[in-house]
Amino acid sequence: MQLPTPRGPLTAALFERLRRPPHPFDPPSAPAETPAIADEDLQLALFTCYELHYRGFEEVDEEWEWEPSLLAMRKVLERRLENGLARAVPRPPYPPDLSVRHALAELVTADDGPSLSAFLARRADLEQFREFVAHRSIYHLKEADPHTWAIPRLDGRPKAALVEIQADEYGGGRVEKMHSELFRATMRGLGLDDSYGAYLDRVPAITLAISNTMSFFGLHRRHLGALLGHLAAFEMTSSAPNRRYSTGLRRLGGDEAARRFYDEHVQADAVHEQIAAHDMCGGFVREHPSRAGDVLYGAACALTLDRLFAEHVMDHWRCGASSLRETNVMAESR
Structure with missing residues (x-):
């Protein structure tokens, strides 16, 4: 699979990095104005980070999978996803009288x-x-x-x-x-x-x-x-x-x-x-x-x-x- 087309500044910066040999970098920032679940740039960036743990991309060096700076970036993206899920999905109560x-x-x-x-x-x-x-x-x-x-x-x-x-x-x-x-x-x-x-x-x-x-x-x-x-x-x-x-x-x-x-x-x-x-x-x-x-x-x-x-x-x-x-x-x- 080839890297997809960027959908915003976050994926543009990420894909430019991933096409190069693994190296430390400062995580790119992007505005968080759109709700996380509907944010095209965020979701594609996170999908790309996760895909490195599955089958990866042809033009991305496999050593990127555990590059600390990429994992640090993924952590920031995951925090936005987790917060977005929390806003969209109320935590159901667990009735103790039910299995x-x-x-x-x-x-x-x-x-x-x-x-x-x-x-x-x-x-x-x-x-x-x-x-x-x-x-x-x-x-x-x-x-x-x-x-x-x-x-x-x-x-x-x-x-x-x-x-x-x-x-x-x-x-x-x-x-x-x-x-x-x-x-x-x-x-x-x-x-x-x-x-x-x-x-x-x-x-x-x-x-x-x-x-x-x-x-x-x-x-x-x-x-x-x-x-x-x-x-x-x-x-x-x-x-x-x-x-x-x-x-x-x-x-x-x-x-x-x-x-x-x-x-x-x-x-x-x-x-x-x-x-x-x-x-x-x-x-x-x-x-x-x-x-x-x-x-x-x-x-x-x-x-x-x-x-x-x-x-x-x-x-x-x-x-x-x-x-x-x-x-x-x-x-x-x-």
Whole structure:
């Protein structure tokens, strides 16, 4: 993957540095006028810093990953993200008379965001569905990777539960069944570029914020509870929407190979939901009762960001506009 196009003074300065050999530098400053979750420059800069812990960029020396001055800059960016999440996501109370499983279920039930999946099932045209898939490619082409950071930080039943979920995400060791590979088949079936990060330049801040929040929770051990809650919410809100996505893609002519990613999640996530809420999060809270609030907060972050994403997409589509950063993005991929 190549470094993307800068979106402001922060990313312009950062990318200029990253194209050179690793060296100490003073973190560039940028105005903090835009709310963090909607700040294009901030979210792209943070995504770039995090990507150095995943697959990196072709023109960036791998030694940048642990360059102290870059980590110092990332810490400043993370503070803005953390504060932005705190403003956007009220910390849910944890009723002591409820199990964490039931508290998670109540959070999911109370979520009242727009049903993007219902629109895609019944009304979206092919270009809108392709747009949706381009957005989701930022995470789905590395699906499960951010949550895997939790494995070495757990023990006992919570660890075993997480490994059980992640093993399915990675196809049980069979490359053709890895969920990231199934998503590539969906992209190819829609005539999209299935290479890693192909649409990084096109997706807006909210799409990047979804991915950045996972990485933020995953890379900091103090946010372990939030990472587990995030995954639980992800699994608990997956099965029914994926059934609708498959229905919509079938309506638009998608073949079985293109729909397999969604069909697989209908079955797998119905099982994962129970494992994540009961065994993983429930087991974690039994061992660390003081961190129950962290678990619920992570779940609330996942739900809130998904709602903001749906609102962004639906608002643009109601106006007849593209939800991507350029209206001609899809034509360029053909």
